[in-house]
Structure formats: structure tokens, C-alpha cells
Amino acid sequence: MKLKLMAAALAAAGLLSTAAQAQMEIQFWHSMGGALGEKTNGLAEKFNASQKDVKVVTTFKGTYPESMTAAIAAFRAGSAPHILQVFEVGTATMMAAKGAIVPVAKVMGDSGEPFDPKSYLPTVTGYYTDPKGNMLSFPFNSSTVMFYVNKDAFKKAGLDPSKAPRTWKEVLAAAEKLKAAGQQCVYTTSWPSWKHVENFSAWHNIPIGTKENGFGGMDTQFAINSPLHVRHIAMLGDMAKKGLFTYAGRTNQGDAKFSSGECAMFTGSTGAQAGIRKAAKFEWSINMIPYHDDVKGSPQNSIIGGASLWVMGGKKAPEYKAVAQFLAFLSRADVQMEWHTDTGYVPITQAAYDMTKKSGFYDKDPGAELAVKQLTNKAPTANSKGLRFGNFVQGRTVIEEELEAVFSGKKEAKAALDDAVKRGNEILRQFEAANK
Amino acid sequence: MEKRVVFRSAWLPYVLVAPQIAITLVFFFWPAFQAVWYSFQLQDAFGLKTQFVGLANFAALFKDGNYLESFKVTAIFSVLVAFIGIAISLLLATMADRVLRGAMAYKTLLIWPYAVAPAIAGVLWAFLFAPSIGVVTYVLKGWGIDWNWILKHDQAMVLVVIASVWKQISYNFLFFLAGLQSIPRSLIEAAAIDGASPLRRFWTIVFPLLSPTTFFLLVVNIVYAFFDTFGVIDATTQGGPAQATNILVYKVYHDGVKAADLGGSSAQSVILMFIVIALTVAQFRFVERKVQY
Numbered sequence: 001m002k003l004k005l006m007a008a009a010l011a012a013a014g015l016l017s018t019a020a021q022a023q024m025e026i027q028f029w030h031s032m033g034g035a036l037g038e039k040t041n042g043l044a045e046k047f048n049a050s051q052k053d054v055k056v057v058t059t060f061k062g063t064y065p066e067s068m069t070a071a072i073a074a075f076r077a078g079s080a081p082h083i084l085q086v087f088e089v090g091t092a093t094m095m096a097a098k099g100a101i102v103p104v105a106k107v108m109g110d111s112g113e114p115f116d117p118k119s120y121l122p123t124v125t126g127y128y129t130d131p132k133g134n135m136l137s138f139p140f141n142s143s144t145v146m147f148y149v150n151k152d153a154f155k156k157a158g159l160d161p162s163k164a165p166r167t168w169k170e171v172l173a174a175a176e177k178l179k180a181a182g183q184q185c186v187y188t189t190s191w192p193s194w195k196h197v198e199n200f201s202a203w204h205n206i207p208i209g210t211k212e213n214g215f216g217g218m219d220t221q222f223a224i225n226s227p228l229h230v231r232h233i234a235m236l237g238d239m240a241k242k243g244l245f246t247y248a249g250r251t252n253q254g255d256a257k258f259s260s261g262e263c264a265m266f267t268g269s270t271g272a273q274a275g276i277r278k279a280a281k282f283e284w285s286i287n288m289i290p291y292h293d294d295v296k297g298s299p300q301n302s303i304i305g306g307a308s309l310w311v312m313g314g315k316k317a318p319e320y321k322a323v324a325q326f327l328a329f330l331s332r333a334d335v336q337m338e339w340h341t342d343t344g345y346v347p348i349t350q351a352a353y354d355m356t357k358k359s360g361f362y363d364k365d366p367g368a369e370l371a372v373k374q375l376t377n378k379a380p381t382a383n384s385k386g387l388r389f390g391n392f393v394q395g396r397t398v399i400e401e402e403l404e405a406v407f408s409g410k411k412e413a414k415a416a417l418d419d420a421v422k423r424g425n426e427i428l429r430q431f432e433a434a435n436k
Numbered sequence: 437m438e439k440r441v442v443f444r445s446a447w448l449p450y451v452l453v454a455p456q457i458a459i460t461l462v463f464f465f466w467p468a469f470q471a472v473w474y475s476f477q478l479q480d481a482f483g484l485k486t487q488f489v490g491l492a493n494f495a496a497l498f499k500d501g502n503y504l505e506s507f508k509v510t511a512i513f514s515v516l517v518a519f520i521g522i523a524i525s526l527l528l529a530t531m532a533d534r535v536l537r538g539a540m541a542y543k544t545l546l547i548w549p550y551a552v553a554p555a556i557a558g559v560l561w562a563f564l565f566a567p568s569i570g571v572v573t574y575v576l577k578g579w580g581i582d583w584n585w586i587l588k589h590d591q592a593m594v595l596v597v598i599a600s601v602w603k604q605i606s607y608n609f610l611f612f613l614a615g616l617q618s619i620p621r622s623l624i625e626a627a628a629i630d631g632a633s634p635l636r637r638f639w640t641i642v643f644p645l646l647s648p649t650t651f652f653l654l655v656v657n658i659v660y661a662f663f664d665t666f667g668v669i670d671a672t673t674q675g676g677p678a679q680a681t682n683i684l685v686y687k688v689y690h691d692g693v694k695a696a697d698l699g700g701s702s703a704q705s706v707i708l709m710f711i712v713i714a715l716t717v718a719q720f721r722f723v724e725r726k727v728q729y
Contacts, residue, residue, distance in 0.1 A: 072696060076483050092697060093481050100482040240587075247587045250676065257502070262568055303605045314635070370539045394695035404678035423502070430496070436479045 022220035024054045024322040027081035029061045029071060029308065032141070032341070035274070036425040039342050062155060064090070064307060067395060071146035075100055081313040082323050086139060087307045088432060089392040093216065094433040095136055096390060098127050102311045102320065102336040104327065105134040113323030118330075123301060123375040124348050127386035128308045133214060137308035138234035141345040144302045144371050145195045147290060153264035157181035164287040168235065171265065171290050175244040178264050185246040187239065187262035190254035192247070193399040194305055195267045195289075197224050200232055203291055205300040214388035218432045222389075222424040224399070225417035228295065234413035247407045250400045258284075269305060270371040273344050288374050291427040300384045301377040344397050346371050355435070373419045389424075390431025398423045441617040445522065459562065468709060481696035493703035502679060502686070505702075510683040513597065514661035521601045521657050522650065525608030532609070533616045543613065550606035554664060560669030561599035585673065589680035592673045596681050599672065600665045601627035607660075608653050615649035618641065684708055 039061055044056040064087035086094050094101055108115035117125070119137055128137045151161035157178045161333045163166030165171040175186045189195050201208040207223045213218040239245035246263060248254035259279040260264035267289060276284060284393040291299040309330075311323055327337060336352030337346065341361050349352045353372060356362065362369035378384075388397050395416040404418040411419075440492045443449045497503045522595050549557070564572045576583040602659040619642060627637045643650075663685050669675060675682035675690065682690075685708065688702045692701025 069693055069696070071479050072483075088438060091597070097480060097482040097484055099484045247584075249586050250674070253586070257568060260568070391695055391697060392699065394691065397690070397695075401676065401678045404587065406590065408677060410678065412587075423500075426496075430478070430700070434478045434699075435485065436487075 023052070024319060026054060026056045026253070026319065026322050028056050028058045028083040028085075028309075029067050029081040030058060030085040031045075031061060031064045031067045031087070031332065032085070035058060035255075036141075036343060042337065043339065044331065046335070050329065051325070054325055055255055056068050056366045061331055063123055068093075071255055072204065075312065075314075080314065080316075080374065082312060082319060083151060084310045086137070087166070088305055089396055090307070091128060091137070092388045092390045092431070095311060096218070096387070097430075100313050101136075102313050103130070103134055103136045104309075104311060105136070107311050107320050107324050108135075108327065111321045113324045113330065115324075115331075119349050119351060121280040121346075121348055121350060121353065121376065122356060122370075123380050123385070124304055124346065125238065125306055127382055132371075137310045138330070139304075139348045140302040140307055140309045140330070141343065142341075143308040143345055144270075144347065144375050145199050145267055145289055146270055146271070146367070146371060146374070147287045148258055148266040148268060148276065148278075149285050149287060150258070150261065150264045150266075150420075153181075153183055153261075153282070157264075161283065161285075164285055165265075165290055166288070167293040168232075168290045168295065172235075172239070172244070172267070175239065179242075179244055183264050183408070185257060186244045186410060187265040187267075188246045188248045188254045188257045189266065189269040189273065190248065190249065190252040191305070192403050194394045195346055196232065196403070197229070197399055198387060199302050201229070202303045202386075203289060203300055204228060204295045204298040205381055209232065209385045209388050209389060212382040214380070214384070214390075214428075218428075218435060220388060220428060222395075222421040222428070223422075225414070225421045228292070230414045230417055232281045233291070233403065233406055233417060237413055240407045241409060242266070245407070247404070250397075253330050268346050270346065270367075271306075275369055287372060288370065288377075292333040299377060302374045303384060303386050304346070304375065341365075341368070344368060344371075346375060356357050388426060390435065391425065391427050394427050395424045398427065399424065456510040467629075468619060471702045471705045471709070474698050474707045476699075477702075478699045481499070483698075489699070492700045494699065494707075495709070497703055502682075504689050505679060506682050506684055509593075509679070509681065512663065513593065513600075513681070513683055514658045515599045516593075516597045517661040517665070518654055518657035520597065521604045521608055522599065522653055525605045525653075525670075526612050526646075526650075528605065529609050529612035529616055530642070533584075541544050546609050547606045548604055550610075552602075552603065553604055554667030555671045557599050557603045558596075559670035561595060561602070561668075567597050589677060592677055592680050595666070596668055597671060599668045600661060603655060603668065604660055606658065610651050611653055612646065613648045617644050655715055659715060662708070662711070689724065 007207055018327045028039075028044065030040055041058050044058045048055050052274070059081070061070045064245065067084065068090050070335060071080055074080045080100070083359040105117065106114075112281070117133065120135070120139070124139045124142050125135055128139055129135050139237065147164065149161075149164040154174070157174075158181065159174055161175055165174050171187065198208055201224065206226055206228055207213060209220045209222050211220040236245055240247060246257070248257050252268065253266050254263070254266055255272045255275055257263045258272075259276040259281070261282055273286065289302060309327070311320070331349060332354045333349060333351040336347045336349055337356045337359070340347040340356055347356060369416045399420045402411070402416040406416045407414050460663065475493055476488060476490060477486050478492070481595065504629070528546055532539065535542055552560075564570050565585065567573060567586050570583075573583045583591060585595045609674055623641055624637055655684045662683070665683065666685050666689060669681055669683060669686045670689070673681045675686050684704065686707065688701050688704045691697045693706065
């Protein structure tokens with residue numbers, strides 16, 4: 001009896017799958033929870049409604065590391081999705097997995113879909129492009145780090161709320177005044193390594209690692225113990241000691257500290273805006289991140305965070321054609337503009353940027369444009385086009401651990417950054433050995 | 437007198453234990469064997485390239501000062517969790533044992549936390565102790581204590597120890613209560629008639645008679661602190677600040693799952709496996725024999 005039932009079920013499943021064969025199903029695994037997840041599903045629905053041949057099926061797979069782990073496990077079991085959203089620190093790991101992924105440039109080229117690499121914003125795509133200029137993954141949600149100021153707190157401290165500090169010197173001066181005025185938490189940050197090491201380096205045009213921050217080869221080494229790095233981290237350690245800097249944690253815990261009004265100044269992702277807009281009961285402004293004005297050539301440009309879409313290997317040619325169709329849809333200026341204005345992530349094509357500008361959106365929401373301006377402040381250099389370090393999930397943890405040691409007063413900045421380089425390089429060497 | 441059942445058939449006993457053996461093989465031995473196998477390999481995240489590297493993964497671990505530091509953290513953490521957990525549960529069990537009215541209600545309430553998943557326990561305590569919004573933080577601030585476990589090592593340790601102990605107290609409590617109830621009343625009454633104070637009765641009669649339970653719980657609690665507290669750590673400190681609460685099993689998870697370094701993570705699991713084997717042997721050999729029943 002049981003057997004019969006099972007046979008019937010199998011037959012039914014078989015029937016169903018033949019019925020669905022007319023329409024190609026593309027599996028898309030992502031990490032966009034909550035409102036962002038709805039927007040992502042909206043994109044897929046819009047694409048599915050726009051044509052009949054391809055159906056994109058979106059699946060939320062948890063946080064970035066979780067969905068990457070899930071995809072790796074699925075790949076090992078032979079059932080990887082077609083499209084996988086991977087956060088920026090996973091880029092080098094994905095890149096090195098040559099048999100597991102197909103470069104986006106190849107997917108697009110083979111499919112005959114219109115694809116002009118030059119139409120994409122270089123700071124955004126540069127992060128995901130190989131040294132020969134081939135786009136490896138498709139930038140989906142790109143953010144950058146911004147500087148937020150609580151204008152009410154500034155007013156209370158007798159500072160000019162319309163003038164946010166532009167340099168670290170000005171930040172320090174404002175911090176002293178805020179502290180004197182009784183501000184509990186003066187400055188905090190989210191994503192400490194991303195802001196104070198990675199973006200700090202790009203913004204001041206100094207290398208994060210040798211070999212063009214790892215773009216030039218896997219034999220790269222960390223260079224984050226330069227005098228300027230040490231000076232900056234020592235300054236933060238000093239601020240922490242004086243109560244001018246409150247450490248919030250390794251991810252986005254700083255967001256809530258700012259939006260609740262606890263902290264007066266804050267560096268965090270462009271993506272934090274939505275939450276601040278919702279929660280903040282005070283006037284605030286969004287600004288470019290501060291820099292050290294005695295460093296020649298700074299500010300350069302900031303680098304992106306967020307994630308890109310990778311096309312997984314081992315699928316059939318028609319499936320790749322369908323994937324290409326979807327990616328071409330995502331590149332459309334109107335789709336990009338909608339995504340950009342809805343989510344706060346930066347647009348990935350020049351056309352989408354121009355279109356948004358023309359629509360007058362930036363007049364209402366200058367913060368949205370500021371991110372693009374900061375990313376494209378100058379033409380990216382070898383130090384500022386991004387970073388590509390193997391196993392950087394581990395590498396970033398190492399950097400954050402060492403930063404915590406400085407902020408808690410356990411270690412001097414120089415010793416901590418030296419250790420971060422030493423420990424980080426061991427991880428890089430292991431990655432190099434595993435991917436020979 | 438021992439009871440013995442003798443099977444007449446030669447193969448029937450084997451068939452009867454076969455399912456259990458099969459489950460053990462598939463769910464315990466196979467993964468364990470795989471961990472050992474992976475620990476000798478260097479592999480990229482997707483398993484595309486695999487090299488046999490012998491003991492290189494282990495050598496790298498013991499050269500890594502942070503791994504050795506993690507041992508120290510784990511040792512401190514487990515000792516704290518085991519001792520505090522056992523002490524509090526013993527106290528609670530002795531008190532509950534004396535309660536005459538509403539004993540059932542007390543016992544049930546004390547057992548409740550055991551039903552809470554470690555991750556939930558972690559989140560719960562993390563909320564109570566959250567640096568900016570926590571209720572306890574607010575009270576502590578009133579006492580002039582600057583509570584910020586996100587940056588302060590000792591406070592982070594205190595937090596994970598509290599959450600882990602709280603979670604384990606019920607389990608310890610149950611065993612102690614059962615142990616207490618199996619102590620013959622006549623012994624205690626005899627001592628009482630001889631004029632021994634309650635405290636003296638406890639230390640000279642009850643505590644020695646409880647020693648098998650205590651030793652059993654000691655091993656169980658250490659194993660618990662080693663492995664099951666993963667959820668608590670992941671939900672609160674995630675090993676931070678600067679590795680202050682990075683216990684061995686959390687490092688295995690971080691390196692293997694989050695950082696996709698299967699070889700290094702497997703090598704760590706193998707080391708953990710040996711620690712558990714050693715603990716189990718110690719329990720059977722040393723504890724079961726030396727303890728006075």
C-alpha cells in the first residue's frame with residue numbers, strides 16, 4: 001500500500017515537472033531579509049511578469065555567511081542554485097572557485113544579451129572585476145560608509161548644526177564640545193574594520209594590502225600597520241579612553257546607538273538611513289566620511305560594501321541564457337533607479353544615476369546622491385578600487401579582534417595592527433596554499 | 437542478585453542491537469571519521485581542490501597563539517560554569533528537599549529553564565545586560581558600575597557564564613534532588629538525635645553520600661560548558677571582545693562554517709574529540725571507582 005502511494009506520488013511529481021518544463025526555472029538565493037527581501041522578490045516578480053519563458057524563484061537563505069555556507073554545501077551535493085548573492089568579503093573565495101562559478105561577463109557574452117561593461121559605474125563594478133577587466137559577478141546591492149550627525153545634539157553643544165565636521169581634527173574638536181555639554185556617547189561606528197581600516201585606507205589612498213589590495217595575485221600581504229593606520233587607530237583608542245568614542249560592536253550595532261539619540265556622531269552604512277529615518281526623533285544630516293587633512297591626496301574615494309550576484313557553474317546552456325536575461329533586466333536603468341530609490345543602495349549604471357538625478361529624487365534626498373559622489377569622488381586608484389583577500393571573513397574577524405584590544409586599552413595601536421598583519425597573513429598564506 | 441537473560445539463538449541478539457549500532461555508525465562514527473579525514477587535508481571552500489597535508493593543520497593550530505589562548509579561555513569558562521552551576525543547584529536542591537508544602541510547584545519552576553534553548557537563553561541574558569538598553573545595565577549604572585561587555589573582557593565572560601549556568605541549573609538540580617531523596621532518612625535522623633547541627637549533618641553525611649552524583653555532574657557540566665554553550669556564545673558575544681569568550685567549540689564553528697576553512701576546523705574538532713574521550717575515560721575509570729557509595 002505504502003509503495004503504491006509512493007509510486008503515485010512520484011508519478012505525479014514527474015507529471016508536474018514535465019508541465020513546468022516549458023518555463024525555465026532559475027533559482028536565486030539571497031540574504032535580503034525584511035523590507036529588502038520584499039523588494040528583491042518584487043524585482044523577480046516584475047521580471048517574471050515581463051516575459052513567459054523564464055521564472056526566477058527567490059529564496060531567502062539567512063544572513064550573508066549563512067547563504068554562502070548553504071550554497072557551498074549545495075554545490076558539494078550537486079544542487080547549487082543558479083544565482084547566489086555573496087557579500088563583498090566573500091568575493092576572493094568565490095573568484096578562486098573556478099569550477100564552481102561562471103564569470104558574469106562570460107554568461108552575458110555567450111547569451112547574446114546586450115552587455116556593455118563600460119556602462120557600469122567603475123567603483124562599483126571594479127570590486128567585482130578581474131585584472132583583465134572581465135566582470136566576474138553582478139553588483140546587486142552596493143552601499144558605502146557615511147558620516148551621520150545628530151543636529152539637535154550639535155545645537156545643544158553650541159556647535160553649528162549645519163556644518164558637520166569634515167576632517168578628523170574637526171571631529172575631535174566637536175567631540176570635546178559635545179562631551180563638555182554632557183553628551184553620553186559622542187561618536188560610534190558600525191562595521192569597525194570596514195570603516196576604520198578598509199575604507200580608511202581607500203579614502204586616504206594607502207594600500208590595505210600589497211599587490212593592489214590582492215587584486216594582483218593571491219600572494220598578497222596585509223599592509224594595515226603603516227604609520228598612518230597606526231596613527232588613526234591610536235587616535236580612536238585615545239578617544240575611547242577619553243570617552244569620546246563608544247565602541248558598539250563588530251556589525252551594525254552602532255546604527256541603533258545613533259538612531260536612538262544616544263550617540264551624536266556616527267559612521268555607518270548608507271543602508272542605515274532607512275532605519276534612522278524611521279526611528280530618529282531629532283534632526284540629522286548625512287555627510288561624507290571625515291579624513292585627515294594633512295595626508296596628501298586625500299580624500300580619494302570610498303569603497304563599497306554590500307553584495308553581488310554570482311552565477312554558479314555546472315548548469316546547462318539554456319539555463320545560462322535565462323540567467324543572462326534576468327541580469328540584463330536588473331541592469332535596466334528604470335529597474336536600477338527603482339531599486340536605488342527604494343532601498344538606498346547605490347545605482348550600478350551611469351544611466352540609472354543620470355535618470356534618478358533627472359527625476360529630482362536627489363533634491364528631496366541629498367543623502368542618496370552623496371553616497372554615489374563619495375564613491376566616485378576621484379577615479380579609483382590601485383589602493384581604492386576595492387580589496388580581494390582570500391578567507392577575508394576570517395581576516396576581518398582578526399582585524400576586529402585586534403581593534404577591540406586597542407579600544408579596550410589592552411594593546412597599543414602599533415602592536416595590535418602588527419599582530420593583525422601577522423595573523424592576517426597566515427590566513428592569506430593558507431588560502432593561497434588551498435587554491436594553488 | 438544479578439538477572440541474566442540468555443538468548444538461545446546465536447544471531448537474534450545481534451539483530452536486536454543492529455538498529456542502535458546502525459544509528460551510532462551513521463550519525464556518530466561516520467561524521468567523526470570524516471572530521472579526522474578532513475583534518476589531514478587542505479581544501480578550498482567548494483571542495484574543488486583537495487591536498488593531503490598530513491599534520492600541517494594541527495601544526496598550524498599549535499603554532500597559533502590564539503588557539504592556545506582559546507584553550508585557556510575554555511578552561512576558565514568550563515571551571516566557572518561547572519563549579520558555580522553545581523554549587524547553586526546543590527543549594528537549591530537541599531532547600532527544595534526540605535520544603536513540605538507546594539514542593540511540586542517549586543520543583544517544576546526550578547526545572548523550567550532546562551526547556552529553554554541555549555540560543556534563547558543567550559538572547560534573553562544579552563537583552564537584560566545589553567550595554568545601552570539592558571535593565572540590569574541600568575541598575576548597575578545606578579550603582580556606579582560601567583557595564584559594557586562589548587568591550588570589557590571580564591564582563592563578557594561574566595555574561596556568558598551567567599547565561600550558561602542559568603541554563604544548566606535545572607539539570608543539576610534534578611540529579612541532586614534525586615540523590616538527596618535516595619539518602620536514607622534514618623541516617624540523618626540518627627545524626628540529629630546525636631546532636632549534629634544541620635550544617636554538620638550536611639557536610640558529614642549528605643555531601644559524601646551525594647559524591648557520585650556530584651562527580652557525575654562535574655563531568656557532565658564540563659562537557660556541557662565545552663560543547664552545548666555554543667548557542668549562548670553565538671547569541672551574545674560571538675567570541676568577542678578580542679577573543680575573550682572564544683571557546684574551542686565556537687572557534688570550530690567560526691572557522692568551519694563562517695570562514696569555510698574545513699581542514700583547520702576539522703583539526704580542531706579532532707582535538708576536541710580527544711578531550712571528550714579523555715573526560716569520558718576519566719569518568720569511568722577514576723570517578724566510578726574512587727567515589728564512595
